[in-house]
Amino acid sequence: xxxxxxxxxxxxxxPLLRPIQxxxxxxxxxxxxxxxxxxxxxxxxxxxxLPAMIATLGLLxxxxxxxxxxxxxxxxxxxxxxxxxxxxxxxxSVSTALVGVVTLLRPRPCGEMEKGPVKPLDVALLMxxxxxxxxDVFGNAAAMLAAVQNEETAHSFTLFMLSxxxxxxxxxxxxxAFQTLRASFPGKVxxxxxPENIDCKVGNLNExxxxxxxxxxxxxxLDADSLMSGSAIVALTDALARSPGAGLVQSFPKLIGAxxxxxxxxxxxxxxxxxxxxxxxxxxxxxxxxxxxxxxIIRTAAFATCAGLPKLKARRGAAQLILSxxxxxxxxxxxxxxxxxxxxxxxxxxxxxPATLIxxxxxxxxxxxxxxxxxRLLGTRGFHAASRFHLLCGVMSYLVSPAWxxxxxxxxxFGDGTETNAVRYFSxxxxxxxxxxxxxxxxxxxxxxxxxxxxxxxLMGAAIAHRTGIRMQDVGGTPQFIVSVVTxxxxxxxxxxILMVQQSxxxxxxxxxxxxxxxxxxxxxxxxxxxxxxxxHFFETLIGTLLVAGILLGLVTPWLSPIAxxxxxxxxxxxxxxxxxxxxxxxxxxxxxxxxxxxxDIICHAQAERRRFAMTPSPSQPIAxx
Numbered sequence: 001x002x003x004x005x006x007x008x009x010x011x012x013x014x015p016l017l018r019p020i021q022x023x024x025x026x027x028x029x030x031x032x033x034x035x036x037x038x039x040x041x042x043x044x045x046x047x048x049x050l051p052a053m054i055a056t057l058g059l060l061x062x063x064x065x066x067x068x069x070x071x072x073x074x075x076x077x078x079x080x081x082x083x084x085x086x087x088x089x090x091x092x093s094v095s096t097a098l099v100g101v102v103t104l105l106r107p108r109p110c111g112e113m114e115k116g117p118v119k120p121l122d123v124a125l126l127m128x129x130x131x132x133x134x135x136d137v138f139g140n141a142a143a144m145l146a147a148v149q150n151e152e153t154a155h156s157f158t159l160f161m162l163s164x165x166x167x168x169x170x171x172x173x174x175x176x177a178f179q180t181l182r183a184s185f186p187g188k189v190x191x192x193x194x195p196e197n198i199d200c201k202v203g204n205l206n207e208x209x210x211x212x213x214x215x216x217x218x219x220x221x222l223d224a225d226s227l228m229s230g231s232a233i234v235a236l237t238d239a240l241a242r243s244p245g246a247g248l249v250q251s252f253p254k255l256i257g258a259x260x261x262x263x264x265x266x267x268x269x270x271x272x273x274x275x276x277x278x279x280x281x282x283x284x285x286x287x288x289x290x291x292x293x294x295x296x297i298i299r300t301a302a303f304a305t306c307a308g309l310p311k312l313k314a315r316r317g318a319a320q321l322i323l324s325x326x327x328x329x330x331x332x333x334x335x336x337x338x339x340x341x342x343x344x345x346x347x348x349x350x351x352x353x354p355a356t357l358i359x360x361x362x363x364x365x366x367x368x369x370x371x372x373x374x375x376r377l378l379g380t381r382g383f384h385a386a387s388r389f390h391l392l393c394g395v396m397s398y399l400v401s402p403a404w405x406x407x408x409x410x411x412x413x414f415g416d417g418t419e420t421n422a423v424r425y426f427s428x429x430x431x432x433x434x435x436x437x438x439x440x441x442x443x444x445x446x447x448x449x450x451x452x453x454x455x456x457x458x459l460m461g462a463a464i465a466h467r468t469g470i471r472m473q474d475v476g477g478t479p480q481f482i483v484s485v486v487t488x489x490x491x492x493x494x495x496x497x498i499l500m501v502q503q504s505x506x507x508x509x510x511x512x513x514x515x516x517x518x519x520x521x522x523x524x525x526x527x528x529x530x531x532x533x534x535x536x537h538f539f540e541t542l543i544g545t546l547l548v549a550g551i552l553l554g555l556v557t558p559w560l561s562p563i564a565x566x567x568x569x570x571x572x573x574x575x576x577x578x579x580x581x582x583x584x585x586x587x588x589x590x591x592x593x594x595x596x597x598x599x600x601d602i603i604c605h606a607q608a609e610r611r612r613f614a615m616t617p618s619p620s621q622p623i624a625x626x
């Protein structure tokens with residue numbers, strides 16, 4: 001190991017055994033204390049799942065009756081089945097949001113944990129980094145260390161910068177930044193750069209656990225773009241400390257720092273529309289929560305004992321690394337008897353969003369590859385039913401897009417409600433489909449119901465925003481808030497068909513065996529030329545062009561006009577998403593959140609620290625002697 005890679009900047013090792021788990025045998029950790037779910041948890045699960053199933057069955061019956069008015073073929077049966085398949089996940093999101101609304105209207109937060117004494121913990125703050133912007137990463141780290149030092153707590157916090165950076169110049173910048181950070185926080189920060197990037201982020205964290213994990217009862221896992229206030233870090237630590245049976249406590253990171261139209265749309269949606277679904281999810285999952293890979297605190301020994309990930313047996317070639325590891329690690333912890341909690345009401349947990357549509361899709365392709373692996377893990381022995389459902393949700397978040405695309409194409413080819421449609425017009429083939437007319441009363445009611453269900457979670461989130469601590473002055477005032485809500489809804493409607501096609505492409509790439517490259521994320525967004533955008537959005541533009549032509553020729557139902565327009569305008573919409581809203585004073589307030597207009601101290605401090613680290617001399621410049 002070279003001096004740069006080690007540099008003597010790590011504490012004395014204290015190893016911790018990390019056995020690899022056998023997915024074919026149940027496992028129970030004998031050190032895990034008994035845990036009991038809240039007495040109302042079964043009721044909340046019924047409240048969430050039963051209405052979703054009833055709504056889906058009701059829509060299934062309505063579509064079956066609508067299609068059967070002129071006879072019912074096997075082809076129409078397949079279409080109705082696809083509709084039910086996709087609609088269940090919509091109705092589940094609505095019922096989860098409704099439970100969240102009820103929770104927010106109650107005087108106490110959801111996700112309650114034991115209220116025992118708080119035992120002081122030595123906590124390792126782990127920040128894995130991989131070819132990141134050095135000033136941003138170390139600026140956030142400096143702000144978090146200063147924040148926890150200012151908190152009145154008996155806990156002790158030590159930061160580890162765990163570098164997997166491959167670029168030599170960036171590594172030198174990291175080492176200089178570390179030396180600056182260590183000068184401000186002696187004995188509270190360490191830096192290690194691995195000589196080889198073995199098993200990506202999973203291997204990075206595992207190497208730390210095996211070498212140093214024995215010295216720290218708890219580890220708070222961060223991402224390179226994570227930012228947490230001192231109060232949030234302490235609140236997570238307190239929650240873990242007072243609950244001996246808790247193996248992991250996950251916070252609800254809010255998005256910050258977005259400047260582009262697309263990034264601001266994601267940021268606003270998470271902050272305003274995401275609160276109710278998050279609270280509902282925490283309510284019904286109770287001690288069977290999930291893990292999102294960052295901004296969560298974990299009991300180190302429990303994680304080492306119970307969550308060692310095996311490689312997946314490949315059908316051909318070498319064994320595969322489990323890419324979307326976080327869901328699986330949470331399931332392994334719960335299988336072993338440790339509870340996993342989601343506490344969305346803890347404020348001060350943040351991350352950043354992809355700046356452009358293309359950056360979002362590129363990240364989403366990597367997530368798709370990892371989530372589809374979960375299909376092979378659903379049968380793991382000993383998993384709790386809720387854990388299996390989390391894995392299934394990860395899979396379905398991508399498989400529903402090909403299902404929606406299939407419905408779109410079927411409706412475009414056959415669904416004009418007349419005797420003339422695209423298939424008959426171009427081929428003369430009569431598929432014996434008596435497609436219902438969407439302009440009938442029943443059709444309008446059914447389609448209106450579907451659209452209402454799609455918008456319901458957003459509208460509920462906006463209506464309940466005041467119960468999440470948001471004041472109207474913090475979002476630009478009531479008129480500006482209404483404009484932002486409407487703008488976000490319109491933008492999400494415009495981008496949804498594009499994302500549907502892109503996710504379908506991601507699934508198809510995975511189905512043919514294409515492996516995505518897990519490269520560093522473009523956190524500030526790439527700059528893409530018109531030629532790049534045209535190539536990237538070729539399929540959306542092609543589908544949109546064909547749909548628009550079909551509508552103009554009377555071969556495709558006009559009900560598909562919004563989707564057709566979105567796909568046809570994929571390239572301009574992608575360019576629109578890259579526009580910097582902060583460039584003009586009038587646009588800077590659009591889609592604004594409290595973190596943007598009235599930023600918390602930790603956000604302001606992090607920005608100041610980023611500027612300070614950006615002024616650190618580069619490796620090619622002389623470094624002043626201390």
